[in-house]
Amino acid sequence: MRVPARPVSEIRTLVEALPDPELPVIGLGDLGVIRSVAPGADGVLEVEVTPTYLGCPALPAIVSAIQQVLTAGGHPDGRVRQVLTPPWTTDRITAAGRDKLAAHGIAPPAPAHGDGPVLVQLAGVLCPHCGSRATRPHSTFGPARCQSIMRCTACHELFPHLTAL
Known part of the structure; x- marks a missing residue:
């Protein structure tokens, strides 16, 4: 028995709520990796994803989880397509996503504000534990490839920092 097809808006909501496998505290929508959820030129529902x-x-x-949502939502022929241009940047993380990362002890990068050159951040990364900017790099290698480890010199805690791209 075929599952009735759910509306595109519902599928988009479900896809955007899927947790990121490496940062499960944030959904794919808040991370900014979901570009669109819409019928393709042939009418088949298509989810466009830009990897970090x-x-x-x-x-x-991510692709497997999205495919499961499409199938369960009555779109078994739906497809997931990678879109690499323009590339993902940390500016695509929503304000809610930044708040979720900080609430779970992960320092989000500051927004880049525009297409100009990347500015060197003179003040330290905001510590998600105590709010101090008295932080410094501890290790370029973090729990995921897109993270580094910072140390707060005020509260002496280590914390992951989502690397700006």
């Missing part, structure tokens, strides 16, 4: 970087190891899990 080429070679993202979480991409197969």
Whole structure:
């Protein structure tokens, strides 16, 4: 028995709510990796995804989760398409997404504000534990490829920092 097709708006809501496999505290929508959810030229529902970087190891899990939503939502022929241009940047993270990251001890990058050169941040990254900017890099390698580890010199806590792209 075929499942009745749910409206595109419902599918988009479900897809955007899927947790990121590497940062499960944030949904794919708030992370800014979902470009669109719309019928393609042939009428088949298509989800466009922009990975956080080429070679993202979480991409197969993301595609699989989206495909499950499409099938359960009555769109078994739906497809997931990678869109690489323009590339994803941390500016695509929503304000709600930044708040969720900070609430879970992950310092989000500051918005880049425009297409100009990347500005060097003179003040430290805001510590998600105590709010201090007295932070410094601890390790370029974090719990995921897109994260580094920072140390707060005020509260002495280590915390992951989502690397600006």
